[in-house]
Structures are given as C-alpha cells and as structure tokens.
Amino acid sequence: MSGKYQTVIGVEIHVELTTKTKLFCSCAVDFEAKPNTRTCPVCLAMPGTLPVLNAKALEYGIRAGLALNCQISERSIFERKNYFYPDLPKGFQDSQLHQPLSHDGYVEINTNGGKKRIRIHRAHIEGDTARLLHTGEGEIDESLTSFVDFNRSCMPLIEIVTYPDMRSVEEMRAYYETVKSIMQYIEVSDCDMEKGQFRIEANVSLRAVDNPEITTERTEIKNLNSIRYATRAVEYEIKRHTKALESGRTLTMETRLFDVNKGVTRAMRSKEEAHDYRYFPEPDLVPVEPDRDWVEEIRRNLPELPDARRQRFMDEYDLPEHDATLLVSDKKLADYYESCVKSYSNPKTVSNWVLNELLALLSNARQNIDECKITPEHFAGMMKLVDDGTISGKIAKTVYEEMFNTAKMADVIVKEKGLLQIADEAEIARIVEQVMAENPGPVQDYRDGKKKAMGFLIGQVMKATKGKANPQLVNKIFGEKL
Amino acid sequence: MDLCHLTAHEIHDLLVKREVSAVEVAESVFQQIDNVEEKIHSYITLTREDALAKAAEVDSKIKAGEEIPPLAGVPIAIKDNMCTNGVLTTCGSKILCNYVPPYDATVVRKLKEQDAVIVGKANMDEFAMGASTETSHYGVTRNPWDTSAVPGGSSGGPATATIAGEAICALGSDTGGSIRQPASLCGVVGLKPTYGRVSRNGIVAFASSLDQVGTFTKDVADCALMLNAIGGKDEMDSTSVDIPVPDYTKSLINDVKGIRIGVPKEYFVEEGTDPEVTEKVRNAVKVLEKLGAICEEVSLPHTDYGIADYQIISAAEASANLARFDGTRYGYKAEDADSVTQLYKRTRSEGFGAEVKRRIMLGTYVLSAGFYDAYYLKAQKVRTLIKNDFDQAFKRFDVLVTPTSPTPAFKIGEKMDDPLTMYLSDIFTVNCNMAGVPGMSIPCGFSSAGLPIGLQIMAKPFAEEMIFRVAYTFEQNTEHHLKRPKISDE
Numbered sequence: 001m002s003g004k005y006q007t008v009i010g011v012e013i014h015v016e017l018t019t020k021t022k023l024f025c026s027c028a029v030d031f032e033a034k035p036n037t038r039t040c041p042v043c044l045a046m047p048g049t050l051p052v053l054n055a056k057a058l059e060y061g062i063r064a065g066l067a068l069n070c071q072i073s074e075r076s077i078f079e080r081k082n083y084f085y086p087d088l089p090k091g092f093q094d095s096q097l098h099q100p101l102s103h104d105g106y107v108e109i110n111t112n113g114g115k116k117r118i119r120i121h122r123a124h125i126e127g128d129t130a131r132l133l134h135t136g137e138g139e140i141d142e143s144l145t146s147f148v149d150f151n152r153s154c155m156p157l158i159e160i161v162t163y164p165d166m167r168s169v170e171e172m173r174a175y176y177e178t179v180k181s182i183m184q185y186i187e188v189s190d191c192d193m194e195k196g197q198f199r200i201e202a203n204v205s206l207r208a209v210d211n212p213e214i215t216t217e218r219t220e221i222k223n224l225n226s227i228r229y230a231t232r233a234v235e236y237e238i239k240r241h242t243k244a245l246e247s248g249r250t251l252t253m254e255t256r257l258f259d260v261n262k263g264v265t266r267a268m269r270s271k272e273e274a275h276d277y278r279y280f281p282e283p284d285l286v287p288v289e290p291d292r293d294w295v296e297e298i299r300r301n302l303p304e305l306p307d308a309r310r311q312r313f314m315d316e317y318d319l320p321e322h323d324a325t326l327l328v329s330d331k332k333l334a335d336y337y338e339s340c341v342k343s344y345s346n347p348k349t350v351s352n353w354v355l356n357e358l359l360a361l362l363s364n365a366r367q368n369i370d371e372c373k374i375t376p377e378h379f380a381g382m383m384k385l386v387d388d389g390t391i392s393g394k395i396a397k398t399v400y401e402e403m404f405n406t407a408k409m410a411d412v413i414v415k416e417k418g419l420l421q422i423a424d425e426a427e428i429a430r431i432v433e434q435v436m437a438e439n440p441g442p443v444q445d446y447r448d449g450k451k452k453a454m455g456f457l458i459g460q461v462m463k464a465t466k467g468k469a470n471p472q473l474v475n476k477i478f479g480e481k482l
Numbered sequence: 483m484d485l486c487h488l489t490a491h492e493i494h495d496l497l498v499k500r501e502v503s504a505v506e507v508a509e510s511v512f513q514q515i516d517n518v519e520e521k522i523h524s525y526i527t528l529t530r531e532d533a534l535a536k537a538a539e540v541d542s543k544i545k546a547g548e549e550i551p552p553l554a555g556v557p558i559a560i561k562d563n564m565c566t567n568g569v570l571t572t573c574g575s576k577i578l579c580n581y582v583p584p585y586d587a588t589v590v591r592k593l594k595e596q597d598a599v600i601v602g603k604a605n606m607d608e609f610a611m612g613a614s615t616e617t618s619h620y621g622v623t624r625n626p627w628d629t630s631a632v633p634g635g636s637s638g639g640p641a642t643a644t645i646a647g648e649a650i651c652a653l654g655s656d657t658g659g660s661i662r663q664p665a666s667l668c669g670v671v672g673l674k675p676t677y678g679r680v681s682r683n684g685i686v687a688f689a690s691s692l693d694q695v696g697t698f699t700k701d702v703a704d705c706a707l708m709l710n711a712i713g714g715k716d717e718m719d720s721t722s723v724d725i726p727v728p729d730y731t732k733s734l735i736n737d738v739k740g741i742r743i744g745v746p747k748e749y750f751v752e753e754g755t756d757p758e759v760t761e762k763v764r765n766a767v768k769v770l771e772k773l774g775a776i777c778e779e780v781s782l783p784h785t786d787y788g789i790a791d792y793q794i795i796s797a798a799e800a801s802a803n804l805a806r807f808d809g810t811r812y813g814y815k816a817e818d819a820d821s822v823t824q825l826y827k828r829t830r831s832e833g834f835g836a837e838v839k840r841r842i843m844l845g846t847y848v849l850s851a852g853f854y855d856a857y858y859l860k861a862q863k864v865r866t867l868i869k870n871d872f873d874q875a876f877k878r879f880d881v882l883v884t885p886t887s888p889t890p891a892f893k894i895g896e897k898m899d900d901p902l903t904m905y906l907s908d909i910f911t912v913n914c915n916m917a918g919v920p921g922m923s924i925p926c927g928f929s930s931a932g933l934p935i936g937l938q939i940m941a942k943p944f945a946e947e948m949i950f951r952v953a954y955t956f957e958q959n960t961e962h963h964l965k966r967p968k969i970s971d972e
Contacts, residue, residue: 041585045806047578047686048565048587050719080802082849084826091805148810278849280858283690283799285720 005245007238008205008218009172010164013179014157015189016128016197017060023127023156024051024094031195035149043154045089050284051127057156058101059298060188061125062290064158065102066299067186068120068179075289076101076124078282086148087129095159097279100124101288107182108307109174110325118175119163128155131196152196158188164203164218169234176200176227177329181306185331193226200224202234206241216241217253221265224258233258233265240265309334317347326355332369343376344383353379357397361404373407374400382410390414391421394467423470425477428461431469432477435460446482454478485510486647487966490556490704493650497544497555504537504544504555507650508599511557514647515601518969521629524643526562526620527570528602533557536599543597552707554597559649561640562603563610564695565684566590569600573686574608574618574636577807577814577833587684588719589653589695589712596711601649604639608835609804610660610688612636613907616898617837624894625668626967627933631891634664634907637698641668644698646969651708652698657689658792659886659911661696662923666886666936669925669965671699671953675709676943677918678723681716687803689796690721692915701963702924702954706730709946725944733950736958739774743767743952744879748785749910755888762927762935763885766956770883773955780879782871785913787864789905792912794848794861801845807833840901869917876919876942881952884910886923886936914940922949925962934962 019029025042042049065072076099080092105120130153134143160179166172180191180198191198201222207215219237224230237256244251256265304312306328313324313334328334333354340350362369382399385391391399391414402413414420422428435457436443446453461474485493485507496502512530519525540555560566563573565583567590572578586594593600607617615623615638623638625631626646633642637654641664644652654661656674665672674696682693697708713727745767750760771777809815809829816828834842848857875882888909897904914921919940926937937956941948957963 041583044811046583046585046812047571047573047581047806048563048583048684050683050687050721052718052720082802082805084805084808086810086822089806089811090802091808092802276851278802278846278851278854280798280802280849280854283721284687 004209005206005242006209006212007167008164008207008215009166009168009234010203010218011162011166011172011175012201012203013160013176014128014199015064015160015183015191017057017156017158017188018190019054019056019060019156021054022154023054023057023125024154027154029155030151031197033151035147035151038151039153043089044150045091051094051154051282053285053288054156057125058288058290060156061101061123061158062295062298063186063302064160064183064188065105065123066295066302067182067305068102068105068107068123068160070102070105070120070123072102072290072295073099074292075099075287077287078285079279080282081277081279083277085129086146087132087153089130089150089153093127093129094282094285095126096124107175107178109171109178111171111174116171118165118171121161121163123158123160126157126159128152128157164205169231169238172202172234173227173231176230178306181329181331185303185305187303200227200230202230202237204234204237204241206238206245208245214245216244216249216251219251219253219265220255222255222257222268225260229258229260232263236264306331317341317351319347319351323351323355327351330369336369336372340376340379343380346383349383350379353400357400358404361401365404372404374403378403378407378409385410385414389421389423389470391419392467392469392471394462394471395419395421398467419468421470422465422468423473425473428469428473429477429481431461431464432474432481435464436481443482454482484514484647486514486557486650488650489700490553490650490707493556494550494552494554497540497550500544504540504599505534507555508533508537508557511601511647511649518626518646519648521624521969522626522642522646522648523621523623524559524604524639524646524648525602526572526574526605526618526639529569529600530602533599533601536597540597540599551596551711553593553711555599556650557599557601558593559601559604559640559643559652560590561606561637561652561654563606563655563686563688564590564653565686566600566603569603571603571686572620573610574606574620575834575838576619577829578812579619579814581813583684585684588681588716590684592712593653598711601643604637604643604649604652606639607636607660608838609686609800610636610655610657610693611800611837611841613659613663613904614892614894614897615639615664616894617835619835622894625891625933626969627669628891628931629969630893631933632667632894634667634887634891636660637664640698641665641670641672644668644670644700645967647966651700651704653708653712654696654698655685655688656694656696656911656915657692657796658915659908661698662911662914662921662936662938663887663907665698665923666938667891667934669928669934669936669962669967671697671702671705671922671924671963672936673697673705673709673922673946673949674914674920675713675946676723676920677915678721679725679920679944679946680709680712681714681719681722683716683718687799689799690803691799692792692796694915702950702957703731703734705922705953706734706950723944728947730946730950733947734954735951736955737774738770738952738955741775741881741948741952742879743770743775743777744780744875744882745777746782746785746875746882746884747779748782749884754906754909755885756890756929758929759885759888759890759935763883763937766926766937767883769959770952770956773959775952778879780875780882782868782875782913784864784867784871788868788913788916789909791861791864791868792908792916793844793905794857795865795916797841797845798849798858799845801842801849804834804838804842809833837901865916868913872913872917872919872940872942880941880945880948882940883952884938884940886910886938890929890931890933890935910938914938919943920946920949922953924953924957925965926956926960927962928965
C-alpha cells in the first residue's frame with residue numbers, strides 16, 4: 001500500500017430478513033418460490049392498497065440495531081423515496097432517512113494491526129424492490145428483455161451504513177465477515193449472498209496522507225454479488241483513484257457498476273438521472289415508537305454474540321485466538337463444537353479434530369455443518385478407542401472419515417475393517433526385526449548417526465502393519481534393537 | 483312518491499312490513515336511471531344484473547323470516563375511485579380505462595355484508611382532483627337542479643345519483659371538500675367523517691393524509707345508518723383509528739338547547755361569496771339560535787392559508803401516489819414504446835388529463851431538492867397552525883357552522899379556463915381536511931335561481947354525534963331536505 005495515499009472506504013450492507021411474511025403485507029417470504037407466486041395487491045402496488053407494518057420485522061430490526069451497539073430511536077418514521085424503475089411498483093420505496101430505527105453504533109473487527117472499531121451511522125428498515133432478470137448475458141446493457149419477479153417486492157430489509165472508517169480492502173472484508181456473523185448469530189437472516197440475502201455496496205475515495213484536503217470525490221460501487229467481487233472492485237477503484245490523484249484530478253461523485261467479466265468498474269447508465277429522491281414522511285404509516293420495556297426485553301434475549309463467544313472459548317477452553325476465531329465464525333459450527341466438548345471434555349482435542357479434519361471433509365463433500373453425520377456421541381466413542389489404545393491416532397483419522405461418510409459408530413468401523421492397533425510387543429518385535437533385516441543400509445545409516453533413517457524404518461513397520469502398529473511400542477523396540 | 487325517491491330508512495320499513503320488495507325498489511331506481519341518466523350522466527358503470535340478483539336474494543331472506551340489516555336491499559352508488567371486485571374501476575381516468583380490481587374496498591365489503599344493492603360506479607373528477615366533475619375522461623355530470631350547471635366535485639356522480647333518484651344514497655370521498663361541496667350544490671346531506679374514522683383500504687389514493695370516505699344521503703337519518711355501516715378500525719389501514727363505532731342513530735336528537743355554536747368570522751367575507759349564500763347561512767344560524775343554541779362569533783385566524791396549504795400538501799402526496807400508473811402491471815399502456823422510459827412517459831402523457839398532470843408536476847416541484855423546505859415542510863407547519871385554530875375553537879364550542887360553498891352551482895365550462903378560480907371553490911371546506919375534523923353539509927336554502935345552498939357543520943375529532951344532533955335538529959325544523967329537483971322531461 002502506497003504510503004502517499006490513504007484509502008477511505010464506507011460500506012452499505014442490505015440484509016434480507018427471514019420473517020415469515022413481508023414487510024407490509026402477509027405474503028410469505030420464500031426464497032425458493034417460482035417467480036410472481038408470492039404476491040398480492042399490496043406488494044404489486046395495485047390502486048387503493050395500503051402498507052401495514054410487520055411487527056416481527058420491527059423486532060428483528062431492533063435486535064439487529066442492539067447487536068450492532070446502536071441506539072434504538074424513541075421515534076422513527078418511514079419516508080417515501082421517490083423514483084421510477086420497473087422493479088419499484090409504487091414508484092417510491094418505503095425507507096427511513098431522517099429518523100432511522102437505530103443509529104450510532106459500532107462493530108469491532110480484527111485486522112493484522114489488531115482490533116479496530118468501525119462506527120455504524122445507522123441501521124434502518126426498508127422494503128425491498130422486485131428482482132430484475134435480464135435475458136442474454138445477464139447484464140442490463142446486452143439484453144433486449146428484462147423480467148420482473150415481484151416475489152421480492154416489499155420483503156423486509158435492514159440497511160446498515162457505516163461511517164467511512166475503513167482504510168483497506170482487508171478491513172472491508174473483516175467488517176463484512178463480522179457483520180455477517182452477527183446477523184447469523186441473532187438469527188434475523190440466513191445471509192446467503194448468492195440468494196441475494198446479504199448485499200454489499202462500497203463507497204471509495206482516496207486522499208493524500210500528508211494533506212487530507214487533497215481527496216478524490218467518492219465513488220459508490222454497486223452490483224457486487226460476492227465479497228470476492230467487492231474486493232476486486234474496490235482494488236480496481238483504488239487504482240483508478242490513485243491514477244486520478246497522481247494526475248491532479250479529483251474525479252466526480254458517481255455511481256459505478258462492477259463488470260465481473262472485464263474486472264473493471266464503469267459508470268452506470270442513467271438508472272435515474274437525478275438523485276433527487278424527494279423524500280417525505282410516509283403518510284400511510286404511523287410513526288414507530290417502540291415500547292422501551294420491549295426494547296430491553298429484546299436486548300436481554302440477545303444470544304451470545306461472536307466476539308463474546310470467541311473470548312469465552314479462549315478463556316474457558318484455553319484455545320488460541322486463531323482457533324477460537326475460526327470456530328465462532330459460523331454459529332452452527334460453534335454450537336457443534338460445544339456439544340462435542342460436552343461429550344468429550346478435552347476442548348483442545350475437539351478443536352483440532354474439528355478444524356483440521358472436519359472442515360476439510362465438509363468442504364470436499366459440499367456439506368453444511370448441520371448435515372454432518374458425526375454426532376458428539378460418534379466423536380466421543382472414537383476418542384475412547386484412541387485413549388485406551390485400541391487404535392492409534394493415525395488410524396483414528398481413517399475411522400473419522402469413515403464415520404463422516406457412513407454414520408457408523410467407531411467401534412463398528414474398527415471391527416469391520418480390522419483396524420485394531422497392534423500392541424503385542426512380541427508381534428511388533430518380530431516385524432521390527434524383519435524390517436531391519438530387509439533394510440541393512442538404513443540401519444547402518446542410523447547407527448552411523450543419521451537420525452533421520454529412523455523415520456524411514458518406522459515407516460516400513462507401519463507399512464507392513466497397515467498402520468496398525470502402536471507407534472510408542474515401535475519406537476521403544478527400535479530403541480532397544482538399534 | 484316513486485320508491486327511488488325514498489330514504490333508506492323508509493325503504494327498510496317498507497321491506498320489513500313486506501309492503502314492497504327489494505326487487506321493486508331496485509327496479510324503480512333503474513327505471514329512473516333509464517329516464518334521466520342521459521341528461522345527468524351520474525354513472526360510468528352500471529351493474530344492473532348483479533344489483534337485481536342481490537335484491538332478489540334479500541327478498542328470499544325476508545320471505546324466510548330472516549331479520550335484515552338496515553341497508554339490506556338499499557340501492558347505493560359507489561364513487562368510481564373505490565375498488566369493487568370484478569367491476570371496472572376507472573377513477574374517472576383514461577389510465578384506468580380497463581382496470582378491474584381483484585378485491586373490494588373495505589367500505590364496499592361492509593356494505594355488501596349488509597346486503598346493500600350496488601347500483602354502479604359513479605362519475606367523478608379524474609383521480610378526485612376537481613370541484614365540478616368536468617375533468618372526467620368519461621364525460622361531464624350535470625346538476626339535476628339545472629342541467630347547464632355543474633354538480634360540484636370531485637364526487638359529482640354520487641351526489642347527483644342521490645338527489646335524482648338514481649340511487650337511494652351513495653359513497654363518496656373527500657380530500658378538500660369533494661363530498662361536502664357537491665352535497666351543497668346538489669341539495670343533499672354530505673358527510674366527511676373524522677380522518678381515521680373510516681378505512682381508506684381500497685380507495686385509490688389521492689392525498690393520503692387528507693382522503694376520507696364519506697356519504698351522500700337525502701337526510702341525516704340515512705347518514706347515520708351509512709356511517710354505522712362503514713365506520714371502524716381496519717387492519718388493512720394503519721391510519722384508521724381504534725375507537726369503537728357508536729350507534730349514530732342514537733344521536734338523531736331534535737334538541738340543541740345549550741349547544742354552543744361557533745360562527746367563524748373568516749368564513750363570512752364578502753369578497754368571492756355569493757350574498758345569497760351568506761344570507762341563507764346566517765338565517766340557518768338564526769334558526770338554531772331560536773331553537774336554543776348559543777351562537778357566537780369566533781376567529782380561526784389561519785383560515786386564509788388553507789387553500790395554498792392544501793394545494794401544496796395534496797399535490798405532493800398525489801405526485802407520489804400516482805407514480806404507480808406506468809402501464810406495466812395494469813391499466814392503459816402506450817403502444818410502440820421502445821424503452822422503459824418512453825413507455826412511462828407516453829403512458830402517463832396519454833393516460834392522464836390536464837388537471838392531473840398539473841398537480842403531479844406541482845407536487846413533484848414542491849418536494850424537490852432546494853424547494854422542499856420552502857414549500858412542503860413549511861406547508862406542514864402551517865397545517866399545524868390551522869389544526870390549532872380548530873383545537874382552540876373546540877374548547878369553547880361544540881360545533882362550528884359555516885357556508886359549505888362560496889357560490890351555488892356555477893355553469894358548466896365557467897371555471898375550466900382558470901384552475902386557480904376552480905381551486906377557490908374549496909375555500910370553506912379544505913381546512914376541515916387539513917385539521918382532520920369531521921364536517922357535514924346539509925341543505926339550508928335555495929338561491930333565487932332555485933339552486934341549493936349548503937350549511938357546513940364541523941365538530942372536533944370523533945365527535946360526529948354532535949354534528950348529527952345539530953344537523954338533525956335543523957333538518958326536523960326546516961323543509962329544505964324534502965325538495966326534489968324537477969329534471970326536465972322526467
């Protein structure tokens with residue numbers, strides 16, 4: 001990162017809520033439904049219809065605001081944000097600008113340089129627009145026809161807006177992961193970015209380190225369908241802004257789209273020429289004044305949040321920060337980990353197995369943690385066999401993978417596959433002698449001082465016993481015979 | 483007298499006594515429509531078959547000995563900005579020339595629950611913007627008292643249907659006077675309830691913070707029956723208020739002794755008001771005084787800001803409410819547009835009339851960056867001042883009485899060239915909407931040309947009972963409400 005210029009990034013995240021019904025009508029919130037099957041006169045903006053606020057969505061909004069350390073406004077209102085576009089059937093969106101539901105909060109992110117606080121300006125509720133699908137290449141420019149799916153129209157959204165506190169793409173990423181994790185923990189959204197349930201927009205500008213008055217105008221980047229795209233887009237923008245400053249230009253404030261195929265951003269076609277949304281208070285909805293006791297009840301019922309959970313894992317389970325961070329990053333994974341610890345009370349061991357073995361298995365099988373066949377009982381059963389020497393640690397890995405694939409208990413697998421550890425000293429001694437006889441060279445190397453030759457010899461024993469030899473005994477016997 | 487000229491409560495009595503059938507009543511109304519509709523043009527759509535079928539149904543229930551609700555079998559006209567399931571609903575506009583709603587407005591549903599007979603959809607100024615029913619895409623409605631004169635607006639059709647016997651009573655909507663002014667010009671009782679008393683669900687929105695559904699009836703008793711039927715909190719309308727609906731017929735009391743009546747002096751200025759209007763209204767006040775009411779002058783100092791204030795706020799809200807009419811999901815759609823923007827522009831340019839376009843542009847302007855504070859925000863503050871005037875007045879008075887309209891019915895075409903003059907027709911009615919208070923117009927006399935003149939009675943929020951009492955007393959001690967127009971060649 002050039003020391004001459006400083007990147008300034010602000011982020012807007014839209015979180016789609018998993019309430020049963022939409023924000024202003026009783027249509028079901030259903031991400032799997034066929035297009036235009038979850039609609040009604042209200043969310044289609046038919047003449048004469050009126051919005052009615054979904055109380056659960058309000059509750060989720062308050063929950064999110066509290067989890068983001070925000071103040072919950074005593075009074076907030078909805079406002080009409082007016083513009084014309086095919087995905088906006090009323091010709092206005094019900095949003096909150098001047099008096100949002102919650103404001104002035106923060107999250108703490110972990111960066112290479114330590115912890116950093118990212119301040120949140122506001123977290124408010126609004127109704128989503130319909131979904132546009134463009135034929136052809138999927139980009140609006142190349143298509144001749146666009147389709148509108150009104151299932152998404154009026155789905156409840158929380159919009160979270162930060163102050164421009166981030167200084168790098170890494171910080172932006174960390175912020176994204178942190179907020180996603182929090183939203184999952186408080187169970188207001190599934191945060192599936194591919195399904196459009198978690199959408200990000202970035203605002204980027206660049207300024208001179210020694211003179212912050214030399215700054216580019218900020219660019220808003222839209223159409224960032226994954227955190228990877230967001231990262232690439234922001235990196236491109238930083239380059240573009242750097243070029244500008246270096247040639248003495250400061251750019252103009254604008255909105256740009258990220259072109260995935262070309263890896264660049266470009267100015268948006270006039271979606272709405274002017275950005276004058278003519279906000280005014282929504283006359284069809286009464287002001288929102290949440291009962292303070294209710295807000296406190298919601299606060300009391302907040303689950304343990306990722307930060308607190310990570311700290312507890314470090315304190316209670318004596319885990320290093322890195323491991324604890326990985327475990328709490330996904331609430332379901334953290335829940336799984338803790339239920340395993342309940343069954344087998346060696347947290348460090350459990351952590352190793354989960355992080356080193358289970359995550360890879362899940363990834364390869366494209367499974368989620370809630371599809372995992374290895375229950376805490378499975379795991380405890382396997383560890384018992386390791387602890388009492390029935391199988392070696394190495395064999396346990398094979399058993400573990402087999403449990404993952406078949407859901408059979410460890411003892412059944414060991415029996416079926418004949419994986420019992422060989423712990424008979426005489427038997428091991430016989431094999432050691434055979435290996436030594438077959439490999440005089442390495443034996444001599446070891447005796448000459450090349451300690452590494454031991455590894456090869458042990459490997460040969462393991463090969464001959466198909467990994468079942470008890471490693472401690474093998475070591476001991478080699479020690480005696482060499 | 484023909485059945486079509488009776489009131490709902492009279493018809494109910496006859497039905498219950500089995501002296502007439504509901505079908506006979508409906509047929510009388512449709513016969514009258516056949517007689518006069520060509521001259522008056524109260525309706526855009528008639529639902530004759532359904533109406534007669536419903537009437538027959540009511541007759542079966544009566545025959546079977548069932549008790550019937552007060553409005554059962556009563557033919558009612560519905561202003562065409564109220565959604566009726568399966569029946570064309572145009573709002574008097576070309577842009578909804580083919581719109582058939584898939585649901586009933588709440589008030590329509592409530593009337594249907596009482597087995598009322600829906601006659602048809604009544605004509606109106608386009609999107610309720612007007613004071614003369616001259617801007618409808620479907621033709622002008624004429625005043626039955628003088629077919630060269632306007633009936634008032636925007637609920638012209640409901641008013642004329644009621645007085646001409648083309649319906650027994652009607653539902654209308656009132657945003658700045660659109661029930662009370664035509665009621666005054668047509669010699670019927672027109673009520674705009676307190677904002678929030680009646681559900682707006684299914685009423686095509688003009689100005690969301692001002693619109694209210696109300697009634698046209700030939701007398702105050704019918705008005706009470708109608709309000710009983712349509713009032714009440716609705717889950718589908720967040721702005722409807724959770725206050726129980728009393729039985730308004732209990733307020734039909736012929737006694738105003740000791741009732742304090744305020745007469746706001748700002749409503750009795752010479753300029754712009756026909757002297758005959760002032761005379762008849764002052765006489766009405768004297769009548770009430772003689773009957774024991776205590777009448778006193780009062781000041782509502784911010785009255786004069788009302789029209790400008792109303793124009794700004796209603797246009798602003800309308801500009802947003804009408805944004806949904808773009809040709810993509812329902813309604814009129816322009817042909818051969820080659821882009822979305824062109825589709826929107828052509829559909830709206832071709833589909834909306836001149837007055838509607840005027841107000842959308844005005845509304846957009848007052849909300850735009852750089853002007854919001856000076857116009858819209860300022861207007862909302864003034865609105866609070868207007869409301870305060872009423873709050874203060876109602877501390878001292880039970881009701882306020884004023885003229886409803888500055889003039890009797892004016893000639894068709896007379897004010898169409900000057901929108902501002904047209905806007906001034908609402909000068910006495912708009913502040914009632916701005917403050918959200920209830921207001922009723924009742925007949926109180928006729929001009930020398932034989933045109934009706936209306937008295938407006940206003941009360942504090944949710945005090946309709948007080949209005950009913952004063953109106954009923956006045957009505958029972960006068961005979962204006964008994965007169966019917968002679969429609970030439972009837």
